[in-house]
Amino acid sequence: MAAPANTLGIIAGGGELPLALARAARADGRTVFVLALDGMASAADVAAFPHAFASLGELGKALKLLKEAGCVEVTLAGKVARPEFSKLKVDAKGAWALPKIVAAALKGDDALLRSLVGIFEKEGLRVVGSKDAAAGLVAPFGPLGAVKSSPEHEADIRQAVKVALTMGDLDIGQAAVVCEGLVLAVEAAEGTDAMLQRVAGLPAALRGTSENRKGVLVKAAKPNQERRVDLPVVGIRTVELAAAAGLAGIAVEGGAGLIVNRARVAEEADRRGLFVIGFAPQDYARD
Amino acid sequence: MAAPANTLGIIAGGGELPLALARAARADGRTVFVLALDGMASAADVAAFPHAFASLGELGKALKLLKEAGCVEVTLAGKVARPEFSKLKVDAKGAWALPKIVAAALKGDDALLRSLVGIFEKEGLRVVGSKDAAAGLVAPFGPLGAVKSSPEHEADIRQAVKVALTMGDLDIGQAAVVCEGLVLAVEAAEGTDAMLQRVAGLPAALRGTSENRKGVLVKAAKPNQERRVDLPVVGIRTVELAAAAGLAGIAVEGGAGLIVNRARVAEEADRRGLFVIGFAPQDYARD
Numbered sequence: 001m002a003a004p005a006n007t008l009g010i011i012a013g014g015g016e017l018p019l020a021l022a023r024a025a026r027a028d029g030r031t032v033f034v035l036a037l038d039g040m041a042s043a044a045d046v047a048a049f050p051h052a053f054a055s056l057g058e059l060g061k062a063l064k065l066l067k068e069a070g071c072v073e074v075t076l077a078g079k080v081a082r083p084e085f086s087k088l089k090v091d092a093k094g095a096w097a098l099p100k101i102v103a104a105a106l107k108g109d110d111a112l113l114r115s116l117v118g119i120f121e122k123e124g125l126r127v128v129g130s131k132d133a134a135a136g137l138v139a140p141f142g143p144l145g146a147v148k149s150s151p152e153h154e155a156d157i158r159q160a161v162k163v164a165l166t167m168g169d170l171d172i173g174q175a176a177v178v179c180e181g182l183v184l185a186v187e188a189a190e191g192t193d194a195m196l197q198r199v200a201g202l203p204a205a206l207r208g209t210s211e212n213r214k215g216v217l218v219k220a221a222k223p224n225q226e227r228r229v230d231l232p233v234v235g236i237r238t239v240e241l242a243a244a245a246g247l248a249g250i251a252v253e254g255g256a257g258l259i260v261n262r263a264r265v266a267e268e269a270d271r272r273g274l275f276v277i278g279f280a281p282q283d284y285a286r287d
Numbered sequence: 288m289a290a291p292a293n294t295l296g297i298i299a300g301g302g303e304l305p306l307a308l309a310r311a312a313r314a315d316g317r318t319v320f321v322l323a324l325d326g327m328a329s330a331a332d333v334a335a336f337p338h339a340f341a342s343l344g345e346l347g348k349a350l351k352l353l354k355e356a357g358c359v360e361v362t363l364a365g366k367v368a369r370p371e372f373s374k375l376k377v378d379a380k381g382a383w384a385l386p387k388i389v390a391a392a393l394k395g396d397d398a399l400l401r402s403l404v405g406i407f408e409k410e411g412l413r414v415v416g417s418k419d420a421a422a423g424l425v426a427p428f429g430p431l432g433a434v435k436s437s438p439e440h441e442a443d444i445r446q447a448v449k450v451a452l453t454m455g456d457l458d459i460g461q462a463a464v465v466c467e468g469l470v471l472a473v474e475a476a477e478g479t480d481a482m483l484q485r486v487a488g489l490p491a492a493l494r495g496t497s498e499n500r501k502g503v504l505v506k507a508a509k510p511n512q513e514r515r516v517d518l519p520v521v522g523i524r525t526v527e528l529a530a531a532a533g534l535a536g537i538a539v540e541g542g543a544g545l546i547v548n549r550a551r552v553a554e555e556a557d558r559r560g561l562f563v564i565g566f567a568p569q570d571y572a573r574d
Contacts, residue, residue, distance in 0.1 A: 205371035
């Protein structure tokens with residue numbers, strides 16, 4: 001069976017992003033092939049697309065599957081939990097690459113992802129970012145829904161951008177929550193969803209409520225990160241959890257962050273009274 | 288009844304620190320008076336000392352009680368949750384000070400605490416740090432117990448110190464957890480205990496276990512903070528939670544951080560196989 005020559009290979013971790021990418025690329029008229037990572041992508045989720053499963057250590061198998069599917073371009077998307085390297089199922093090629101990957105992992109998330117990108121490129125695959133794979137997912141600049149931010153919110157956004165970019169410089173995380181000048185939470189290994197749930201659990205005096213929304217979530221790309229992988233993502237769940245934490249809104253880096261299900265995100269934010277905006281980092285000069 | 292003239296007034300929030308301070312000052316031969324903050328200090332805890340309760344907004348009552356008890360020096364100690372200012376019980380003097388305090392609170396924790404210190408000093412009380420009130424609580428330099436840190440731990444400490452001091456510069460928090468080069472968590476409004484509980488909930492691949500301890504908790508004073516209040520504290524609970532999170536040890540800023548129940552902290556850390564050390568920030572130059 002001859003596979004189409006411009007198939008987009010989507011190496012899929014968990015969450016909504018890989019599927020949104022697959023749908024968007026297909027809507028653009030591309031053939032897609034989803035290489036689902038064991039334990040991260042769910043079988044039900046990838047069933048709608050040509051797909052196969054491989055473990056993070058089965059590099060040989062992954063490359064073979066991608067090439068058989070006619071993939072020249074691949075993109076990495078979705079949440080990938082750091083594996084317990086000692087328990088990983090590996091094939092021969094995976095075993096060869098693993099020491100490099102482990103060494104890179106010790107330097108941080110960004111080094112780990114750069115190392116993975118390098119390995120795929122060495123095998124003749126072109127690694128493209130979500131932006132190139134599906135331009136419609138990229139966060140725009142300005143408001144997404146009908147709710148607008150106030151000058152008080154802008155002050156919190158300014159501070160949260162500064163905090164998030166500082167975290168990013170240190171390769172710690174991409175998100176922060178600030179409410180009336182107080183940094184309520186910064187994201188590290190736990191991820192944005194867990195961070196927002198933590199904010200919802202803080203004393204009511206520190207944060208807003210659904211009746212009186214206060215504070216913002218900011219998500220920004222790490223200043224020096226590999227821009228083809230691991231960009232900040234906002235989805236419906238982000239809006240739901242931000243709402244539950246009493247926040248007034250969400251600001252994501254325009255032109256870099258990704259919004260999954262843009263129309264529904266805007267709708268949900270409007271319904272709950274939150275703003276969602278794309279911000280330009282250059283508007284928030286750091287001192 | 289004539290009160291002794293050199294009574295130490297301890298304005299007590301929650302946690303073990305105020306009581307440890309009271310015990311240590313008494314052991315040094317000083318008379319103490321505990322002004323317990325409503326809703327933060329518990330009645331059972333302060334029962335062993337001459338004490339009275341006041342709300343955070345009852346500044347007039349607090350000053351009167353402290354002066355009647357013969358306090359010339361006061362120290363602020365313990366965890367103080369930011370009050371819901373709109374629901375605070377206030378007296379006349381509290382009402383006068385409140386706008387300043389609220390304005391300072393909007394600038395961050397450090398500004399809030401500096402404002403409180405300023406108010407007490409304007410009333411003729413001398414505000415001293417825990418260090419002056421009870422030198423025995425100050426973290427020493429070097430190891431506390433029998434367990435030593437390895438070169439791998441030292442690398443994690445180095446990184447966590449950098450992260451914690453960066454967080455401190457931004458007035459975000461005083462603590463960070465790093466495991467094999469990966470920043471697992473940084474502390475903001477949730478506090479150290481909640482941060483450690485979060486680390487215990489991370490995937491096992493990211494962290495250590497009680498069989499194979501990895502990673503460190505670092506607690507450092509904020510570089511420019513008011514050094515008489517809100518210093519980083521390590522106690523038995525810190526050791527227990529760090530142990531439950533699979534960490535290899537705890538490093539606290541020597542000469543600045545406070546250790547409550549030093550002997551029992553060392554004992555508990557030894558029993559669970561964790562190191563506890565006091566580090567010198569100048570040994571960890573930041574780039």
